[in-house]
Amino acid sequence: MIVTTLNRATAPTLRERKRLQAMKRVQREAVARFTDRGFDVVTVEEVAAAAEVSPMSVYRWFGTKEALVVWDEFDPPILAAVADGLRDHAPLVAVRDAVVGLLGEVYDRERGISLQRAQLIFREPALMAAAERNTRVLRAALVEVFRSAGMPTGDARVAAAVAAALLDVAIDAWQRDDGRRPLADLLTETFTTHGELVA
16 A cells, blocks of 8 residues: 555644645655656755745655655544444455545545655655555554454454455556546456455
8 A cells, every 4th residue: 555644543732724825835846856856856955945844844745755655644534444344344345445535535635646656656666666565564463453343363464465466456457547537447357357355
């Protein structure tokens, strides 16, 4: 999955909202330049100047050049939605419903930059490696959510790995198709095609 997040699942403060807006502005500038001229060519300093922030702020917010593309704020609400869904549904159904409800709507509303980010990630080895590291973090978080709902650790690890893989497959299909189909449809189709896993 293509995610890194703020470390909060609760409503952000005014300061955090301003930081989030600034981070999104920086990301838009970065993604536009990486798409036009290549990830390796464009510098963090150039992105910072275009976004009218300091390079120090960019590094403080994102940490790495790769995070300018792979970062987003979705993990905490997805994990909270999964935890809620586990009250009534099997683990993969809970994950499917959570990501369809959040990612599908957001990716389709912000289709332009979302598609550019996904296509950059699947095209650039350094970005794919960064996205895979983030997927491992998400997978570990899902394991803890599943264990908190009473799943044995081994089962939780398998369910988390399958969920992360299916999510990656759906996003890959979406970016390969240039976003012509809604991501929510692809997420639903990818998860429900594997009926024995989400039953």
